[in-house]
Amino acid sequence: MTTHSPLKPVEFHLLLALVDGPLHGYALAGRMREESDEQVKMMPGNLYTVIRRLDREGWVTEADARTPGDDQRRRYFALTHAGRHLLADEGRRMARMANTVRRRLLDTGVNDGEITS
Template identity: 45%
Template structure:
């Protein structure tokens, strides 16, 4: 099971490679500002995901973004995609259970 931050990072990378700031923006936008990953949390999370083989650094970048040689881009690996799918399935079951319990 992933941490919340880990889930958010994998979800942000599901559409393709991104750099850290783009991941932070995605999470904030998708959560309507309810979740904000600070740089420390973000990069500790990315380090764990790299060590676990769920993401990897890539030379690919966003052609629409200004070039910055310091930016590191990350992408999902096969195991990262499978982990994300498993986590989404678990969350879906939890939402269904909440509905059945009358919570939503």
């Protein structure tokens, strides 16, 4: 069982944001911000540094999703199969961790409602 996350929160949110389909940088940052409850606000420098890393790792790739009116030099990014699997693994890992937390807290007498609310 992996207890150590292979993904940093920023990487996780980036992969998560791409689940529904390819996005370009600005939209990607917007989606990450939404899905993280405004916790992850990416600015261009860090966003593309992370994208490059994930691209090199093989989790994210460039996709051709340009609409006709778009800037033809604008890049869209999509999840690779590896990225999708990794995200799924991470999801399972987080679920396991959540269960562990819940179980351990119940052992100490804290009830479920207090944890979830």
